Amino acid sequence: MNFNNQQEVENNVLELVWNNTNDAIFTIGYDGRILSANPSFTSILGWEQVDFTEVNCFPFFTNMTPEEHEQQLSLFKQGQDIPYYVTKRKRKDGKVLDILASYRAINNGEVLAVGMYKDFTEQMSIQRKLQASEDCYRNLVEFIPDAIFVENNGKIVFVNSPGVHLVGALSAKDVLGQSIWQYIITDDQAEFERKVLQAKKTNEPIVEQFKRLDGKIIWAEIIAMSIFFEGESVIQVLLRDVTLKKNYEEQLEFLAFHDPLTGLTNRRAFTDLMIKSIDEARIHERMLAILYIDIDKFKEINDSLGHDIGDELLKQFAKRLKEHVREQDILCRVGGDEFLVLIDGIKERKDILDVVDRLHTAFQVPYHINGMKILTTSSIGISCFPDNGNDSKSLILHADRALYKAKEKRNHFVFYNGNI
Numbered sequence: 001m002n003f004n005n006q007q008e009v010e011n012n013v014l015e016l017v018w019n020n021t022n023d024a025i026f027t028i029g030y031d032g033r034i035l036s037a038n039p040s041f042t043s044i045l046g047w048e049q050v051d052f053t054e055v056n057c058f059p060f061f062t063n064m065t066p067e068e069h070e071q072q073l074s075l076f077k078q079g080q081d082i083p084y085y086v087t088k089r090k091r092k093d094g095k096v097l098d099i100l101a102s103y104r105a106i107n108n109g110e111v112l113a114v115g116m117y118k119d120f121t122e123q124m125s126i127q128r129k130l131q132a133s134e135d136c137y138r139n140l141v142e143f144i145p146d147a148i149f150v151e152n153n154g155k156i157v158f159v160n161s162p163g164v165h166l167v168g169a170l171s172a173k174d175v176l177g178q179s180i181w182q183y184i185i186t187d188d189q190a191e192f193e194r195k196v197l198q199a200k201k202t203n204e205p206i207v208e209q210f211k212r213l214d215g216k217i218i219w220a221e222i223i224a225m226s227i228f229f230e231g232e233s234v235i236q237v238l239l240r241d242v243t244l245k246k247n248y249e250e251q252l253e254f255l256a257f258h259d260p261l262t263g264l265t266n267r268r269a270f271t272d273l274m275i276k277s278i279d280e281a282r283i284h285e286r287m288l289a290i291l292y293i294d295i296d297k298f299k300e301i302n303d304s305l306g307h308d309i310g311d312e313l314l315k316q317f318a319k320r321l322k323e324h325v326r327e328q329d330i331l332c333r334v335g336g337d338e339f340l341v342l343i344d345g346i347k348e349r350k351d352i353l354d355v356v357d358r359l360h361t362a363f364q365v366p367y368h369i370n371g372m373k374i375l376t377t378s379s380i381g382i383s384c385f386p387d388n389g390n391d392s393k394s395l396i397l398h399a400d401r402a403l404y405k406a407k408e409k410r411n412h413f414v415f416y417n418g419n420i
Helices: 003-020 039-045 066-077 121-143 161-166 189-202 243-257 267-284 298-305 307-324 349-362 392-406
Strands: 024-029 034-037 082-090 096-108 111-119 147-152 155-159 206-211 217-229 232-241 287-295 330-335 338-346 367-369 372-374 378-385 413-415
Touching: 003 392, 024 039, 039 111, 066 096, 066 111, 096 121, 121 243, 147 161, 161 232, 189 206, 189 217, 217 243, 267 287, 267 330, 267 338, 267 392, 287 298, 287 307, 287 349, 287 392, 298 307, 298 372, 307 330, 307 338, 307 349, 307 367, 307 372, 338 349, 349 378, 378 392, 392 413
Parallel strands: 378 413
Antiparallel strands: 024 034, 024 111, 082 096, 096 111, 147 155, 147 232, 206 217, 217 232, 287 338, 287 378, 330 338, 367 372
């Protein structure tokens, strides 16, 4: 590939990212004004290019003074980046968002720096709930004893009131004489016993799933230690219900790698999985395919029927995707009405066609939303490894070009070839 062709590919990839990423990206000039902003900037913050004037060059700042702004510009002029940090930014409608912000000094032509914003409002809300839960938890620990069990020769010989409540019993009689370990859910009993022995030596907590007498599953933090009780060496077990904390952590982890509307993987997670799949396909000399899909005339539906209908259509579309691909296939919402599908572990082109045919047929079925029958179709662009590229960027780019060709007819699918 000569330099001009390589430059064209790189420009196409950059344009694809600029237009389709879920993150707000904008360029800053040497005078501090915004020179350009991508579609997600307007989608997240509501501001458009015409809103940025000399008098009002950063209307979305909530508390930055002109002096602080100048200091920031000075850092960029010195070639210094500003790494990720959480801050506040104001939407055009006045709503204040939590934003994960970062800036990269460029100092090239008219561009001084590039900024990137990610809407972190939901993640921070969960984080605040987690912090509030932890603060409440600390107060409880200070004023109310933990669940305490004393076990001797495999049987519980003492339990306090919080312990009775934790296991879902009515009284201590329901618990005494049993083994505390019978409540622990584990796939590897030997490994669990090894962790308990280690915890007894270090007093370090372990976290396991715990099944109460009523069948409810909770997450429990367990500390086991050897003590003397009534003149004998016994095991004392302290348990704390950390289900809320565990759930919040799982929600934060899920949001980091998934699209919040459809539940599909986001672009970041999809790219990581795609790189791993390409490496494995290369080692085992297998094929894989990338489907780039969008919903025909989605913008018209969204504009005419409203965003609530549009969002529900996207959710139903994602559900339809899940139902008509294979279990091992990976789905991603790129942004808007654009989706990616990674078809892995295939031996021949027919395997790809089987999946594409199922999807193409499924997309003909009308959607039913709020009593309305919505008939829309979808277009699909397809690229294959290794014939159409050896890396994630080129495969996605070529699938996008094939999609562009398919959209000329709509309700159509096209395999990429070098002539597109």
